[in-house]
């Protein structure tokens with residue numbers, strides 16, 4: 202079957218993400234978890250951080266906190282972020298960079314605006330999504346995959362009306378560089394006014410879109426989905442069809458993944474399969490087993 206023959210998945214639900222504060226008081230829009238949905242298996246959380254303007258000297262970010270049992274994926278659109286963890290790892294993200302962190306058995310980390318950004322002030326914007334790990338991988342040792350913007354595959358159509366950054370999975374013949382434990386698609390798409398794009402997405406995958414800016418329509422439905430909207434697709438086809446009905450470009454994330462289908466026990470920064478494993482995670486954190494971040 203060719204791509205044009207694949208049935209387009211219809212919109213199951215669409216809703217506004219929720220504005221809230223996270224970490225040390227960073228303004229975010231949270232797609233989920235929230236009043237509409239708890240998770241979109243295997244995705245546990247989607248946060249759009251900012252855009253916020255950091256005043257000179259203001260170091261508002263996400264100070265030391267633990268994680269266990271899943272992966273955090275940070276994709277920075279603007280600004281700089283500095284990352285430190287309790288194993289002595291340090292990372293530095295600039296606009297367009299991706300950090301795919303497998304927290305696994307656990308660590309303590311901090312995610313703060315970069316030093317230059319704190320000194321001079323400026324804009325900060327990005328995404329963090331949480332990807333669940335299957336039971337067999339929850340206690341895997343922590344691991345990082347860090348991709349500079351320059352090595353993230355950029356695909357585009359011949360007429361350049363559709364551009365895709367392929368963070369994970371495949372689009373327009375380009376394959377993302379991230380190694381995933383369960384099949385995942387993570388795309389940042391930009392469609393020029395009037396452009397359309399049909400993205401193959403396996404029917405069994407859970408799939409969602411988040412509109413960063415502009416307006417999009419899906420599967421030919423008349424509703425326009427604007428900034429901050431979270432769109433969930435039904436399992437009724439093998440592709441997601443996106444079009445831009447407006448006179449401005451639209452930027453959106455398209456995420457899809459094979460559901461893990463295991464029980465989820467979740468409390469704050471820990472996501473396990475049972476309540477007992479959550480108690481254990483807290484006990485391990487309190488007793489220092491997840492470590493501490495060195496002062497310098």
Ligand code: FE2
Pocket residue numbers: 263266268273310312
């Ligand atoms: Fe974190």
